[in-house]
Amino acid sequence: MPITHIHTYLVHPAKGIEQPEPIGGSTLPLTGQMFRLLRDVYDRADNECDVAISFNHRPNGDQQNDCRDLLIAYARAPHLARGRHIAERLAACTDNRPRMGLLFLVVGSEGLEHKVIISRFPADSGILAEQDGGNLNVEFLERIFMKSAKSYKAVLYRHRSFDAGFWHGRAIDKQMNDTDVNVSGYWINDFLDSDFLTTSATGTRRLAIACRNAARKAETTALKSEIVAAVTLAGGQDRQRLTAREFVQRLRLSDGAARAILSEMKEHLANERFQFSAAEFGRHVTYRSVALDNGGIMTAATDEFDQVFASQVIDGDERIRRYTTEGRIVSEKLGKTTR
Amino acid sequence: MTVRESYQNRFDTLLQRLATGIEGLIREYLQDVPRIDRVGARAKSVDRFVAKSEKLTDGRPKYSDPLAQIQDQIGARIITFYLSDVAAVAKVVETYFRAVETKDLVPESEWEFGYFGRHYILFTPSDVIEPDMDRSQVPDFFELQIKTLFQHAWSEAEHDLGYKAGAVPLNADEKRRLAFTAAQSWGADRIFDELYLERFNGQVN
Numbered sequence: 213m214p215i216t217h218i219h220t221y222l223v224h225p226a227k228g229i230e231q232p233e234p235i236g237g238s239t240l241p242l243t244g245q246m247f248r249l250l251r252d253v254y255d256r257a258d259n260e261c262d263v264a265i266s267f268n269h270r271p272n273g274d275q276q277n278d279c280r281d282l283l284i285a286y287a288r289a290p291h292l293a294r295g296r297h298i299a300e301r302l303a304a305c306t307d308n309r310p311r312m313g314l315l316f317l318v319v320g321s322e323g324l325e326h327k328v329i330i331s332r333f334p335a336d337s338g339i340l341a342e343q344d345g346g347n348l349n350v351e352f353l354e355r356i357f358m359k360s361a362k363s364y365k366a367v368l369y370r371h372r373s374f375d376a377g378f379w380h381g382r383a384i385d386k387q388m389n390d391t392d393v394n395v396s397g398y399w400i401n402d403f404l405d406s407d408f409l410t411t412s413a414t415g416t417r418r419l420a421i422a423c424r425n426a427a428r429k430a431e432t433t434a435l436k437s438e439i440v441a442a443v444t445l446a447g448g449q450d451r452q453r454l455t456a457r458e459f460v461q462r463l464r465l466s467d468g469a470a471r472a473i474l475s476e477m478k479e480h481l482a483n484e485r486f487q488f489s490a491a492e493f494g495r496h497v498t499y500r501s502v503a504l505d506n507g508g509i510m511t512a513a514t515d516e517f518d519q520v521f522a523s524q525v526i527d528g529d530e531r532i533r534r535y536t537t538e539g540r541i542v543s544e545k546l547g548k549t550t551r
Numbered sequence: 552m553t554v555r556e557s558y559q560n561r562f563d564t565l566l567q568r569l570a571t572g573i574e575g576l577i578r579e580y581l582q583d584v585p586r587i588d589r590v591g592a593r594a595k596s597v598d599r600f601v602a603k604s605e606k607l608t609d610g611r612p613k614y615s616d617p618l619a620q621i622q623d624q625i626g627a628r629i630i631t632f633y634l635s636d637v638a639a640v641a642k643v644v645e646t647y648f649r650a651v652e653t654k655d656l657v658p659e660s661e662w663e664f665g666y667f668g669r670h671y672i673l674f675t676p677s678d679v680i681e682p683d684m685d686r687s688q689v690p691d692f693f694e695l696q697i698k699t700l701f702q703h704a705w706s707e708a709e710h711d712l713g714y715k716a717g718a719v720p721l722n723a724d725e726k727r728r729l730a731f732t733a734a735q736s737w738g739a740d741r742i743f744d745e746l747y748l749e750r751f752n753g754q755v756n
Contacts, residue, residue, distance in 0.1 A: 377691065
């Protein structure tokens, strides 16, 4: 049995409150329906929690993080009192938008590794309907805690060493794609004092280079055009938290174009979540297009344009040029023009 | 399996490949940054790792699980021309890597002229992890140092003269002479940077 301890705490919003309510907690038995629900969370966390995050270091650069310290202190000796410190930290980061929640701390071991799950079930309301003979009794219930598909949060940490490990974990946050970053930000950024392990620049650069390479290697004009179009639309994803795989889905690319882009990066990188940066994307993949008054249009990757199209100034007028290029025709297309 | 055997296995199967990957990645990130003298990354040798793993603190082993705890199993270096370049490189590093520690290394006293440089403990980037690698053996971190040419030259020579395994400890006069070279290096770095800024940026007062 890998689970060794489960503790739970009722966490009220306490952000900005001077004298917050005391946090009630309980040790749960390792049997029964509640245990089975949490064992399911524990077992599925390795697959379900797919967002790599890491604790932030101190602002002065020291290798220390208050939240990690609380986590390790608890994981070393999982007592109700130590877990309450984690609950108090969550309460201090919780305002009235995420509202009340039920926090679960689940500790276990997997082989040589220690494993800790922190999960939060949001409070909701509901109606209890009970049939009593021919009568139906209905009752409004508050403080129902659900593993809601919309706002359930969890984070998984596992490592063999308390001293050296537990610097990174994997999270699930169903609100992560919420346009209001503050709603999801309170879980990863505020409570866990963490950020994505893949920086915005790293994830965006990888994606940009994959798009650029896929466009260069495209064997048909249609495929190349589709990828180039995706590149030009990418700016609309600025600041969105996504994976490369989600990026190609959001832009509704054909299977061929999506495959061409994703095959330009290692498979495991396509699933890493990061915050897309339009500025960073533009640094790595841009297209330069020159239109001439004779109807000619030339397009090439910006950094290749001058190699693809040699130009010569005519009669000393910079605006009048002769362009030359040479290459094997890979495709030819006729289309309607706007003329 | 002993610590030496475990590390030797990790060194042979993973660390050298990871170091090569990290060096390549750093080069890519810095390709548009001028005045980089060199970029390098290498795995800590087995002998040096074992020696470090056996260090004592107050008579007790410093590391209970050295394979997990020693964070510089891979060490990378970026050497710049001038002091101003260190900041430019640091900005790129902090943009593309996640750090667990950052430090400006300066001697403890202004009367000392020892080791200078910018130091990071960074998460091993997933870009360099290949599908055939045993992820449980991939170290979580690697060390990165950014130094100027003079900082690098001084620390290399100082390490060679003073800290080689089995070396006799430096005496007071030798330490004084090393301090002199450090002060000379410190001064040269300052003057070169001032000249660079004066000639190319016009920012020196």
